[in-house]
Amino acid sequence: MATVSTRLSVVLAGALLSWGCDTPVADTAEAEAPAPVSRDRPPVDPGEEGTSRNLLQHYRARELAGGKLAIRSGKTLGYEARAWQLPFQSKRMIASLLTAIARGSIDDVQHVLAPNATFGRPDARRPHERPIFEGNNLERFFDGFAGALARFEETADYTNPTSFLMGLQENLRTGAEPMWAYYSSGHDRILFRFRVYGSRAYIDYVGFNEDAPTGPMDYSALGPEVAMMPGIRMEDGRVVNDFDPRKQGAKKRRIPAGGMGAGRGAPPPRRPRQ
Numbered sequence: 425m426a427t428v429s430t431r432l433s434v435v436l437a438g439a440l441l442s443w444g445c446d447t448p449v450a451d452t453a454e455a456e457a458p459a460p461v462s463r464d465r466p467p468v469d470p471g472e473e474g475t476s477r478n479l480l481q482h483y484r485a486r487e488l489a490g491g492k493l494a495i496r497s498g499k500t501l502g503y504e505a506r507a508w509q510l511p512f513q514s515k516r517m518i519a520s521l522l523t524a525i526a527r528g529s530i531d532d533v534q535h536v537l538a539p540n541a542t543f544g545r546p547d548a549r550r551p552h553e554r555p556i557f558e559g560n561n562l563e564r565f566f567d568g569f570a571g572a573l574a575r576f577e578e579t580a581d582y583t584n585p586t587s588f589l590m591g592l593q594e595n596l597r598t599g600a601e602p603m604w605a606y607y608s609s610g611h612d613r614i615l616f617r618f619r620v621y622g623s624r625a626y627i628d629y630v631g632f633n634e635d636a637p638t639g640p641m642d643y644s645a646l647g648p649e650v651a652m653m654p655g656i657r658m659e660d661g662r663v664v665n666d667f668d669p670r671k672q673g674a675k676k677r678r679i680p681a682g683g684m685g686a687g688r689g690a691p692p693p694r695r696p697r698q
Contacts, residue, residue, distance in 0.1 A: 464528050486523075538626035549646040576609050615629070
């Protein structure tokens with residue numbers, strides 16, 4: 425009887441041990457990792473054909489229509505962006521940025537904006553300037569900019585105050601000078617600054633109002649206005665081609681442009697550490 429009792433105890437103990445080990449293993453194997461959280465926003469509703477659209481709806485509708493004006497996305501947009509040149513592809517750069525906002529793609533804006541890009545109010549003195557790629561500023565910029573763009577009709581006035589003179593083109597293309605453009609509607613404005621860093625053209629400043637202004641904005645406390653038309657090198661009343669070897673020894677006269685500066689190209693930008 426003692427032998428039978430002992431054998432029974434061993435069998436029961438083994439069964440209990442097996443049950444206690446198998447249960448947690450099965451639970452662990454069936455557990456699923458949490459799904460990654462996307463930062464993207466829902467795409468903008470393009471509105472109905474034939475109705476008045478805002479800027480975001482315009483670019484969303486153009487994207488959905490496809491064709492040669494379609495804006496690329498992801499790595500393909502990144503490859504295209506490497507070949508952009510100023511001043512001639514500045515509007516393509518704006519279209520790429522606004523399309524990224526309209527499709528809700530936060531990652532795509534990083535192909536258009538310089539790593540050191542900032543945002544603030546729509547004035548060339550850059551009031552309330554903040555770095556976009558620092559902390560949670562990227563999401564704040566994305567949402568605030570989308571709200572501002574939704575206030576502008578698709579027919580809003582677009583202004584590029586840059587002269588396309590040969591000497592100035594080369595200063596823009598090499599990063600020696602920045603370039604500006606803006607949409608305007610009444611007292612409201614959306615401002616872009618373009619700059620070449622190294623060999624890449626970027627938008628490095630975006631200015632907009634969080635709320636529609638009811639009157640003209642006064643930023644005179646920040647100093648004199650910054651000219652949006654860069655200075656030009658002149659000789660005997662003619663624009664000097666800065667990169668023409670025949671002109672290298674010639675005496676040049678600089679027409680100032682409100683402190684924009686000229687000369688060396690801008691160094692490659694660096695994204696702030698998180």
